[in-house]
Amino acid sequence: MATLRYREALNQALREEMTRDERVFLMGEDIGVFNGAYKVTQGLLDEFGEQRVRDTPISENTIVGMGVGAAMLGLRPVVELMTINFSLLALDQVVNHAAHIRYMFGGQVTVPLVIRMPQGAGHQLGPTHSHSFEAIYLHVPGILVAVPSTPADAKGLLKAAIRDENPVVFIEHEYLYGQRGEVPDEDDHVVPFGKAAIRREGADVTIVGISRMAVTAEKAAVQLAEQHEIDAEVIDPRTLRPLDLDTILASVRKTNRCVIVEEGWPHGGVGANLAALIQEQAFDDLDAPIGRVTGADVPMPYAKNLEQIAFPHEPQVVEAVRAACGDL
Amino acid sequence: MADHPLPEPEVAREWLETMLRIRRFEERAGEQYARAKIGGFLHLAIGEEATIVGSTRALRASDYLIGTYRTHGHTLARGSEPGRVMAELFGRVDGLCRGRGGSMHMFDLERRFLGGYGIVGGNLPIAAGFALAHDYLRTEDVTLCQFGDGASNQGTFGETMNLAALWNLPVVFMVTNNRFGMGTALERHSAQTDLQRKGEGYGVPGMECDGMDVVDTFRVTTEAVRIAREERRPVLVEALTYRFRGHSMADPEEYRTKEEVEEYRRRDPIVTFGDRLVAEGVVSAEERAAMDAEATRIADEAVAFADASPAPEPTSLYDDVYVLGGEVQGWYSVDERGAGVRRGEDIG
Ligand SMILES: Cc1ncc(C[n+]2csc(CCOP(=O)(O)OP(=O)(O)O)c2C)c(N)n1
Numbered sequence: 001m002a003t004l005r006y007r008e009a010l011n012q013a014l015r016e017e018m019t020r021d022e023r024v025f026l027m028g029e030d031i032g033v034f035n036g037a038y039k040v041t042q043g044l045l046d047e048f049g050e051q052r053v054r055d056t057p058i059s060e061n062t063i064v065g066m067g068v069g070a071a072m073l074g075l076r077p078v079v080e081l082m083t084i085n086f087s088l089l090a091l092d093q094v095v096n097h098a099a100h101i102r103y104m105f106g107g108q109v110t111v112p113l114v115i116r117m118p119q120g121a122g123h124q125l126g127p128t129h130s131h132s133f134e135a136i137y138l139h140v141p142g143i144l145v146a147v148p149s150t151p152a153d154a155k156g157l158l159k160a161a162i163r164d165e166n167p168v169v170f171i172e173h174e175y176l177y178g179q180r181g182e183v184p185d186e187d188d189h190v191v192p193f194g195k196a197a198i199r200r201e202g203a204d205v206t207i208v209g210i211s212r213m214a215v216t217a218e219k220a221a222v223q224l225a226e227q228h229e230i231d232a233e234v235i236d237p238r239t240l241r242p243l244d245l246d247t248i249l250a251s252v253r254k255t256n257r258c259v260i261v262e263e264g265w266p267h268g269g270v271g272a273n274l275a276a277l278i279q280e281q282a283f284d285d286l287d288a289p290i291g292r293v294t295g296a297d298v299p300m301p302y303a304k305n306l307e308q309i310a311f312p313h314e315p316q317v318v319e320a321v322r323a324a325c326g327d328l
Numbered sequence: 329m330a331d332h333p334l335p336e337p338e339v340a341r342e343w344l345e346t347m348l349r350i351r352r353f354e355e356r357a358g359e360q361y362a363r364a365k366i367g368g369f370l371h372l373a374i375g376e377e378a379t380i381v382g383s384t385r386a387l388r389a390s391d392y393l394i395g396t397y398r399t400h401g402h403t404l405a406r407g408s409e410p411g412r413v414m415a416e417l418f419g420r421v422d423g424l425c426r427g428r429g430g431s432m433h434m435f436d437l438e439r440r441f442l443g444g445y446g447i448v449g450g451n452l453p454i455a456a457g458f459a460l461a462h463d464y465l466r467t468e469d470v471t472l473c474q475f476g477d478g479a480s481n482q483g484t485f486g487e488t489m490n491l492a493a494l495w496n497l498p499v500v501f502m503v504t505n506n507r508f509g510m511g512t513a514l515e516r517h518s519a520q521t522d523l524q525r526k527g528e529g530y531g532v533p534g535m536e537c538d539g540m541d542v543v544d545t546f547r548v549t550t551e552a553v554r555i556a557r558e559e560r561r562p563v564l565v566e567a568l569t570y571r572f573r574g575h576s577m578a579d580p581e582e583y584r585t586k587e588e589v590e591e592y593r594r595r596d597p598i599v600t601f602g603d604r605l606v607a608e609g610v611v612s613a614e615e616r617a618a619m620d621a622e623a624t625r626i627a628d629e630a631v632a633f634a635d636a637s638p639a640p641e642p643t644s645l646y647d648d649v650y651v652l653g654g655e656v657q658g659w660y661s662v663d664e665r666g667a668g669v670r671r672g673e674d675i676g
Contacts, residue, residue, distance in 0.1 A: 033583050034511030057481030057517040058448045058509055086447070089482075124367030124419065126430045128446030298649050302430030303419035304367055305639045 002185055007177040009151035010040045010116075013158035014078065016187065018048055021076060024162055025052040027063050028080030037082045038118060038177050064090035064115060068097045068167075071113040076162060084119040084133050084171060091136075098167040099142030110165040116158070118172040120212055120263060121300050121311045130300035130307070132264035134211060137169040138240045138273065144168045144193055145240040149214040151181035153238055156191025164193070173212045194242035198251070202233035205257040205321050208248060209236055210270050213261040213293075213312060220261075220317035228318070230325055240270060245277055252282050257324045259291035263311050266294040291320040332543045337610045343385065343542050344605055344616070347377040347598045348623040350401040353410055356627040357400060357417055357431075361577050365635070366417045370431050371398040375572035378597035379504050380405050382537070382545025383472060383567065386553050392440045392462075392471040394455045396479070397432035399444045406439040410626055411633030420637035427640045428648075448509075449482025451475060452501070456488045456562075459497035463560070470556045471499045472549070478509020480526055481517060492562040493531035500552045501527070502565045504539060510575045511583040524566035532564045539569030540597045572596075 004012070018024045030037055032045035032055040045053040056063045060081055067077040081087045087094065098111050121130040137145045144166050148154040154172065161168040183189065199209075199218050202225075209217030214236035221232040233251050237244055252258050258278060260271035271292040278290060296310040322328045334340050354372045361370045373380060376398075384393060384405040395402045403413050408424060416423030417431050424436050434444035442458065445451040455473030462469040479485065480503050492499055503523050507514050520526050524534030537548035545567055552563040570592040574581050581589075605611045611619070 030510045030512055033513075033516070035582075037510070055512050055516055057512075058478045059481045059483065061483055089447070089449075124430060125369060126433050126446065127428070128432065128450075129369075296645060298646060299428075301428045301640075301645070302368060302425075302433070303427035303640050305419075305642065306427065306645055309642055309645060 001182040003180050004151045004183045005177065006151045006154050006172070006179050006181070007038060007040050009155035009183050010158055010172065011042055011044070012183075013155040013162075014041065014044060015047070017159055017162045018044070018052060023074065024076040024078065025054065026078050026080065027054045027056050027067060029056055029058055029082050031055060031080050036080065038174065040116075040172075040177070041080065060086050060089040061093055064093040065097065067113045067115070068093055068101065068111055071111045071167070072101065072109050076112055078114045078116060078162060081115060081117040083129060083174070084117045085129050085131055087115070087117055087133070094137075094143065094169065095140050099140050103142060111167045112165050113167045114158070114161045114170055115168070116170045116172060118174045118177065120174045121295070121307060122175055124302055124304055124307055126302040127299035132211065132262070132295065134171055134240060134262070135264050135269045135273075137171070138270060139268075142167070143241065146170045146193065146238065147211040147240060148172070148238060149176065149209070149211055149236055151179070152183045152189070153191055153197070155183055156189050157193070157238065159188075159190045160193055163190070171211060175212050176215070179215075191238070193239040194244050196235050196237045196244035196247040198247065199234040199236050200232065202231040202255065204231045204255055205233070205259065205325055206248065206251040206255045207232050207234045207317065207321060208258065208260045208274060209234060210240070210260075210262040213263055216312060216314055217261050217317055220314040220321065223314060223318050224321055228322060228327060230321060230327065232321060245281070248274070249278065249282050252278055253285045256285055256287040258286070259293065259317070259320045259324050261293045261312055261317055263295050266292065266297055269294055288324045288326065291324045293317050293320045331604070332547050334543060334604070334608060334610065335546070340605055340610050343381050344598070344602055344611070345619050345623070346381050346405055347542065347601065348620050349410070349626055350377050350380065350404050351598055352620070352623040352627040353404060353413070353630060354400055356631055357414065358573070358577065360417070360631060366431065367419065368430050368432070369397070369576045370417070371576050372573045373398050373401045373571065375592065375597070376504060376506060376539065376569045377401060378542035378601065379539035379545055379567040379569045382539075382542040383474070383502055383549040385546050386549035387470070387472055390440065391469055391553070392442055392458050393474075394442050394451050394458065394471060395444060395474045396448070396451065396476060397444060397446045398476075399434050400431065402474070403434045403436055403439075403441055403444075406436060406441040408436045408439055408441065410630035414630035414634035415637045418634040418637065419639065420634055421640045422633070422637035426644075449475065449479040449484040452479070452482075452484045452488040455499055455501070456492045456497055459492065459499035459562070460495065462498050463495070468557060469498070470553050472502060472553070473499060474502045474504055476509060477503060477505040477507065477514050477523060478512070478517060479503070480523055481509075485526070486530065489527045489530035489532045489562070489564070496560045497562055498556040498560055499562045500549065500556050500565060501532070501562060502549070502567055504567050504569055506569050506571045508571070508575070508583070511579070513583065524564060527564035532562045534564045534566060536566045536568065539567030540595050540600070542597060542601050
């Protein structure tokens, strides 16, 4: 095991996949000479050259569309969008084309495109730069959605994403880039899609944490154990499409209680969807309504104090779990 | 290049004064950022003051201005109170946008500065929409829309040029070509580097000005605004300028050489204009120094004002998401406090 930062783990995955497969190439704004807005592509231009590490103009819709085209002809483009907020400019290409082309053309082609981008609040970037949009992509059939929360998963899932034949929306997190974690040494550390990770085992309640909120949920679970004698199981789904519902259901059947934590907005959120799935399949196993902890239902404000109360932290998770456990 | 004649002395003095005030304000903002009084991204326009002042001075007070995430100077040039601009940077309740927007999202309706936009290229269609409104409402107003060289590669650029030309809209587009979109040099991001020509195919004629020279920027923008106002058609002006600082505060600037930056710094628009005013007897060296001292005093005062302004009340989090009182009688929300009526429960 090596200890790596999340961004370094991603960098390794890119380097390894580019070395393994000549068809893999990168496109994005400031990924080359500037080494990436968040330094994920550090050093790759020097190593692989301009043919394979392409600085693009600021043209999100077009670079994603070009990724679609290149992928249709057999290349393996990995497009970096500077943040998920700017992916809204490319939403047309993602939904109307990347996601639908295979289906609409009767299965004649594949679109093995990976779109990487970070999301998340907490850096006071205001309403155009701070949102979490996994729910938007979760909504769309035809794409896969990854939300890695650890360096090991970041690496393993990115490698899996690049190798898969489907278009993948790969959602990183700005807060996590600097976080360290153990990453397996083997040169082929691949994490399969559709397999949740149980971050902590517990008997009293299941907490599902999405993206960075998996980390928040784990911290909350420690507090719950130490201060409230509540033994929480923490599940990180790691990918939202495909979703490992079985692992979540098995946990809920054991604990009979569930709280879902996400950074995005509540309406139509990941938690709303997951709560529906759980109650459809495990209604009789539930002893309490499924709890949700989400970002506030507002555009993300700039002011530090407002921003901090507009997305979930441990205390809100602790409170929601205690409510679900009848401890309040 | 032959210098264009100076305007009336008091006009020239005001230009120098405003450029100095923007510069000292932004320097202070940079310091406050280093002290963590300001969060998020801080994009300074140091080096671009002649472009800002020369272009905005070509507008009437009733005209509209719209820009990017690099617009502290634009708000100041339009007359916004420096204290309120700084308070916005501090995320305080007295900020222009009550601390909601921060550095990248300035706005001052009263002064017809209609924003500060964080999405590159996002402001171009909005500007054309303003111009559509001027046309529709048969006013004499003109909109000046500023964006960077990098933004000229967004799809919105071509789409907006086309519609503005097709519908004969009174709008002046100004591409502030500071030679970089973040760390990507012009030659690496745009096939057409003569940016004033980028609108030609759409029917938007181009003009160019020396964005390091406030007089030239004013002269060219004045003509562009006249065309928009009188001939009712869009114009694209390219202002050739340079930013002396990094793209934002966290920029190691590995994409350009120190020599290049030095070379442009020798053409500092404030120094050159100040020198010229002294040489031509418009201001004395003492007056110039006094102006500078006053600019510093105003910037310090802005910092003190911002520092004294309180943070927004936590209960204000849900204010202004919707207009209440019409179709929306109360603000129903699901958040960390649980489902329930939040704002405006007493309305109706
Ligand atoms: C749609 C979108 N894509 C990317 C970004 C990130 N970004 C912010 S500023 C910038 C460079 C813009 O360069 P330019 O238009 O030349 O303006 P300048 O910063 O030089 O004033 C980039 C890529 C963004 N804010 N919005």
